[in-house]
Amino acid sequence: MNQTATLPSPPLPGEKRLENIRIVLSHTSHPGNIGAVARAMKTMGLSRLTLVNPKNFPDDEAMRRAVGADDILQRATVCDSLDAALADTLIALAVSARHRSLGPAPRSAREAAPEVLELTGSGEVALVFGNETSGLSNFEVQRCQRTVFIPANPEYTSLNLASAVQLICYELRQAAFDGNPPLFTKAIPFASPRATHEDVERFHAHLERVMIATGFLDPQQPKRLLPKLRRLFARTQLERDEINILRGILDAVEKRIGH
Amino acid sequence: MNQTATLPSPPLPGEKRLENIRIVLSHTSHPGNIGAVARAMKTMGLSRLTLVNPKNFPDDEAMRRAVGADDILQRATVCDSLDAALADTLIALAVSARHRSLGPAPRSAREAAPEVLELTGSGEVALVFGNETSGLSNFEVQRCQRTVFIPANPEYTSLNLASAVQLICYELRQAAFDGNPPLFTKAIPFASPRATHEDVERFHAHLERVMIATGFLDPQQPKRLLPKLRRLFARTQLERDEINILRGILDAVEKRIGH
Secondary structure (H helix, E strand, O other), X not given: OOOOOOOOOOOOOHHHHHHOEEEXXXXXXXXXXXXXXXXXXXXXXXXXXXXXXXXXXXXXXXXXXXXXXXXXXXXXXXXOOHHHHOOOEEEEEEEOOOOOOOOOOEEEXXXXXXXXXXXXXXXXXXXXXXXXXXXXXXXXXXXXXXEEEOOXXXXXXXXXXXXXHHHHHXXXXXXXXXXXXXXXXXXXXXXXXEOOHHHHHHHHHHHHHHHHHOOOOOOOOOOOHHHHHHHXXXXXXXXXXXXXXXXXXXXXXXXXXXO | XXXXXXXXXXXOOHHHHHHOEEEEEEOOOOHHHHHHHHHHHHHOOOOEEEEXXXXXXXOHHHHHHHOOOHXXXXXXXXXXXXXXXXXXXXXXXXXXXXXXXXXXXXXXXXXXXXXXXXXXXXXXXXXXXXXXXXEOOHHHHHOOOEEEEOOOOXXXXXXXXXXXXXXXXXXXXXXXXXXXXXXXXXXXXXXXXXXXXXXXXXXXXXXXXXXXXXXXXXXXXXXOHHHHHXXXXXXXXXXXXXXXXXXXXXXXXXXXXXX
């Protein structure tokens, strides 16, 4: 989009870019929704909230619903017009479920997010959400340069305001980190290293001995029992600790039956 | 995942697949959240809700918050154990922000969604959400075969229960339709066909005449005015109606200045 002849500035890290996104709520009726929006924003690393003529704000219900995101409410800007709310932004995107014959061509949240993030490298970008019941007016949509929609169930598109903000902010966070946002804790998926080929083979030999000793497996009529067990354990990709547990069970069985 | 030797059944359409997903809420404290979850599910085309020991249900606040998704509440199943809630499912996924050293390896919602949708071709899949404050217990997570997380802001991971359901259902809907879910109405981005090359050239010639007539453009000193205007209008990709409007303005100017 940037058509100037200047060299592009180096990309900002994801967190910094998200700070350049302004969430604008126009004519919100329920203060609880404003609090829920603050919470939704903060879970995705956004912090700038601007309110255009909210019905009640500041408000206790908004604070209550913000649950730890009250810093965003405290720093929220209240304006009496959409133009004031969009002051100093590079571009504004209207979030709207309705398609209109005039106004900018609509794109889905997932399609729009990368462009928004790219623009945040040059300045602030606004995402504008309308009233809970009536949405954005045509006047408001025409003040924006883009329209974004959330692809909802065509039979029931009634997204809660905070849910809509949540989904948009989620897509922006995904785009800010190219689908790999930093996590709270590193995953520790397994407590034990993978078993080696030899470990697994020794386990299968042990299992076979015990099955024969217990009379479950007739070595003259093995049918497809052994390959079936091999397939099962191949899928589980056994760990070393697990092999130890399984062989411990087999040992105990052997002891019990006197082998 | 399907390891049986039978031929795979033909894939179900997206809507049918979403009907095979069961949202399980365990020990939900606030009935309002149950209603908000029903609404979130319905916006993404999900319909099966199962509640394990909800504190209050059925409840007026749940109905109020469901706003048109009360059919989902009416058909909700209430169970007294997670095992009962998971009866007849093929697989269960625990939705949890906390990573645990035991339990299944966690994957992000976006990574997990395609596998969930693939499994819905063979039967029901459950997604399990814990209590608003304490989340899922280790016991509950170990009843599931997978863990899914929503990549939230590491400084503030406090997603509202309905928001978490909303994001997961959104990713499932995206996966059900390979990123192209059907929309409420077809977009009608523009009311008029694109202008042809000749239309645009006639407009530029007209604009140049008027700029000269008004004294704004000195043909002896044109500087870079014309290429700059060409670049501007090249970016906008003018439509036929827009050309007519712009040339109408130029006509009016010419008439007014007596050309």
